[in-house]
Amino acid sequence: MPIDPALEDRVLAEIDALEGELVDALQRAVRIASVEPKYPGQSYDELVGREGEVARLVSAVHAEAGAETELVAIEPGRDNACATIPGAGGGRSLVFNGHIDVVPVGNLGTWTQADPFSGAVADGRVLGRGSGDMKAGVLAQAYAALALRRAGVRLQGDLKLAAVVGEEVGDHTCGTTATIDAGYGADLAVIGEPTAPPAPLCIVPVTPGLLWFSVTVAGRTAHSGFRGETVHPTVYGSELGVNAIDKAFAVYQAVNGLEAEWAQAKRHPLFPNGKFAILPGVIQGSPYGIDVPFFLAESTVIEYCAMFHPGDDCATAKAEIEACIARAADADPWLREHRPVVEWKLEWEPYVLADDHPVLPLIERAHERAVLGTALAGPARRHGFAGVCDATWYEAKGIPSVIYGPGDLRLAHAADESVSIAETVAACRTYALLAMEWCGVA
Ligand SMILES: [Zn+2]
Numbered sequence: 001m002p003i004d005p006a007l008e009d010r011v012l013a014e015i016d017a018l019e020g021e022l023v024d025a026l027q028r029a030v031r032i033a034s035v036e037p038k039y040p041g042q043s044y045d046e047l048v049g050r051e052g053e054v055a056r057l058v059s060a061v062h063a064e065a066g067a068e069t070e071l072v073a074i075e076p077g078r079d080n081a082c083a084t085i086p087g088a089g090g091g092r093s094l095v096f097n098g099h100i101d102v103v104p105v106g107n108l109g110t111w112t113q114a115d116p117f118s119g120a121v122a123d124g125r126v127l128g129r130g131s132g133d134m135k136a137g138v139l140a141q142a143y144a145a146l147a148l149r150r151a152g153v154r155l156q157g158d159l160k161l162a163a164v165v166g167e168e169v170g171d172h173t174c175g176t177t178a179t180i181d182a183g184y185g186a187d188l189a190v191i192g193e194p195t196a197p198p199a200p201l202c203i204v205p206v207t208p209g210l211l212w213f214s215v216t217v218a219g220r221t222a223h224s225g226f227r228g229e230t231v232h233p234t235v236y237g238s239e240l241g242v243n244a245i246d247k248a249f250a251v252y253q254a255v256n257g258l259e260a261e262w263a264q265a266k267r268h269p270l271f272p273n274g275k276f277a278i279l280p281g282v283i284q285g286s287p288y289g290i291d292v293p294f295f296l297a298e299s300t301v302i303e304y305c306a307m308f309h310p311g312d313d314c315a316t317a318k319a320e321i322e323a324c325i326a327r328a329a330d331a332d333p334w335l336r337e338h339r340p341v342v343e344w345k346l347e348w349e350p351y352v353l354a355d356d357h358p359v360l361p362l363i364e365r366a367h368e369r370a371v372l373g374t375a376l377a378g379p380a381r382r383h384g385f386a387g388v389c390d391a392t393w394y395e396a397k398g399i400p401s402v403i404y405g406p407g408d409l410r411l412a413h414a415a416d417e418s419v420s421i422a423e424t425v426a427a428c429r430t431y432a433l434l435a436m437e438w439c440g441v442a
Contacts, residue, residue: 003436007153008369011432014147019425022143023126025061026424029054029100029135030119030128036101036168037078049077051165054100054135058142058163059083065145067161072182074174081163082184085145091156091440095186096145096431097176097390098138098193098405099167102130103413110415125418132407132419137192138163140406140424144431157439160184164390170348172393180397188359188438189394190431194407195385200376200423201430202383203363204403206270209350210388211306211317215251215325216341219244221287221298230296238334241296245285247332248300251340252280254328255304258320266309270384278306278321303345307387310350318344351391351401359402362437363430367404370429375422385409404430 015022034054037047055071059081062069067083081100087093105116113120116129126136141161148155162184166175195202222230222241230241255278263274285300308317322342329335353360364380371377386409391401406423 011151014150026139027119030131033117038169052077052079055079055081061142066149074178078165080179083161085159087155087157088442093158093186095160095189096141097162097191127418132194133412136419136424137405140428144428154442155439176390176393189401191403192405193389196408199381204385205353207351207385208307210348212346214303214343217248217300218338221295224294244297244300258324276309310352314347348388366430366433
């Protein structure tokens with residue numbers, strides 16, 4: 001049933017009135033350096049507890065919105081801020097989800113922001129790690145609930161909120177899955193991840209899948225003085241030595257070839273051509289325990305992150321990659337006998353929302369209404385997500401999701417992260433309007 005436009009205007013006016021508070025809460029949230037404690041290379045003991053601080057900040061907004069609040073923690077200090085605003089009955093339920101863990105700052109030398117957790121405001125943006133990915137989305141959701149209350153809106157369906165930990169490493173059993181198991185599932189999840197590019201606030205019904213894996217290639221060490229005789233084996237060959245780095249490049253080239261095949265064959269209307277790719281992000285090869293080039297390298301490890309087509313699943317993508325590496329090994333006399341070892345480190349299934357799901361026209365309309373008369377005005381745009389997100393774990397529990405939120409993924413996981421305040425407010429407006437449309441107004 002269409003919502004009374006006067007009621008919509010009242011809700012939007014409340015959001016305008018709350019903008020200062022929303023920005024202030026976002027600044028305070030960014031200042032808590034809630035780096036994911038299980039991120040590789042981080043100290044769990046040093047970082048644990050900061051997510052809990054953010055959860056309490058968000059939970060206070062939930063409480064102000066009239067919600068029943070609860071902190072759900074699987075590991076001490078790692079609280080998920082959960083909340084329910086019970087509906088009057090008869091409507092569909094909705095859960096707003098966002099994550100409160102952030103990635104590490106990376107190379108501080110490449111940041112021009114003096115403090116990566118300043119939460120400062122400049123040029124209409126809130127600055128700092130975690131601003132766009134994705135504390136802006138979490139707080140836009142919380143303030144949407146608060147604006148509904150201020151405007152006196154009583155929904156028919158339950159509105160739930162889950163600000164979760166663990167997303168950045170796929171640790172959903174501590175985060176999103178724990179909240180669903182604690183009763184914070186719903187008929188639909190709206191995940192507030194940053195959904196630019198290509199445009200601000202795209203509506204995202206699909207994500208690729210992700211595989212993190214390593215390939216270890218063995219060599220046989222020898223004095224560096226025999227490099228020539230071993231790589232051009234006219235005299236000694238592999239019985240004297242094999243440089244593992246050279247052999248790893250046979251694997252590297254084969255996987256590059258598979259990536260090029262994917263670029264041709266694996267296309268999707270909501271993703272740019274060539275989207276599905278296999279990143280060799282880490283390569284380490286050396287003699288055993290010694291980082292000097294006076295021995296042939298004994299071992300080389302390449303670590304990859306594959307983003308694969310949403311029409312495939314982890315099992316089929318793994319089989320393609322394993323077959324590709326096996327073909328490379330079969331073609332090389334040394335690798336035939338000394339097979340590369342593939343280790344699967346993280347498997348994240350893709351997510352696809354059905355094209356005819358009823359939320360799609362509703363969120364498109366809500367977005368267009370939310371940005372009307374602002375610099376972001378224009379038709380809603382559907383696009384695929386550049387990465388993976390918690391939609392996968394809702395799907396595993398039978399809950400469909402749509403992803404929509406402020407921020408730009410090109411700034412996430414990069415130096416000088418920031419988020420636009422205008423986008424954050426627009427997202428808040430869309431969330432509030434969508435909640436009324438989806439859940440119904442009593
Ligand atoms: Zn994120």
